[in-house]
Amino acid sequence: MSTELTCYCCSGKLFANCCGPLLVSEQAAQTPEQLMRSRYSAFVLNNTEYLKRTWAQEMSPSALDLDNDSHWLKLEILHSKDNRPLQQSGEVEFKAWFVDKSDAQHRLMCLHELSDFKIEDGHWVYYSGQLFEVPVSVLTKKQSCPCGSGKKYKHCCCSD
Numbered sequence: 001m002s003t004e005l006t007c008y009c010c011s012g013k014l015f016a017n018c019c020g021p022l023l024v025s026e027q028a029a030q031t032p033e034q035l036m037r038s039r040y041s042a043f044v045l046n047n048t049e050y051l052k053r054t055w056a057q058e059m060s061p062s063a064l065d066l067d068n069d070s071h072w073l074k075l076e077i078l079h080s081k082d083n084r085p086l087q088q089s090g091e092v093e094f095k096a097w098f099v100d101k102s103d104a105q106h107r108l109m110c111l112h113e114l115s116d117f118k119i120e121d122g123h124w125v126y127y128s129g130q131l132f133e134v135p136v137s138v139l140t141k142k143q144s145c146p147c148g149s150g151k152k153y154k155h156c157c158c159s160d
Helices: 032-044 048-053
Strands: 070-081 089-100 107-120 123-132
Touching: 032 048, 032 070, 032 089, 032 107, 032 123
Parallel strands: none
Antiparallel strands: 070 089, 089 107, 107 123
């Protein structure tokens, strides 16, 4: 994992100056949005250890098996509430776009969630989330890539 790449969370910052230090426990998230972004990066990198560590204890699944067939494309933060340090709870609404690599039709999927966060043992943790249904669309290789690169899908995130 290169420290010179742009962060997976779509912040526009370098990974080394954004989610990287959180994923290796050099820093703790200061806001719910920062935690949300770092958790998205952890999903991209299949970092189950970080995801379990940043889940509220009473809500954390006993086992976490990530779907390696998901190709994460981008994260959109729609809004953050109480996104200030020293708050006790907060929420972040986001859309995380991905393509299911096991699907030959290249369906563009979206995880749209309103996530609740709280302070636990002095650190922000993910508590729960409300999912919203989003229509699925099929990507063609000639379309613009949904990751936002400006390239055609076949020359960017397409796995074929």
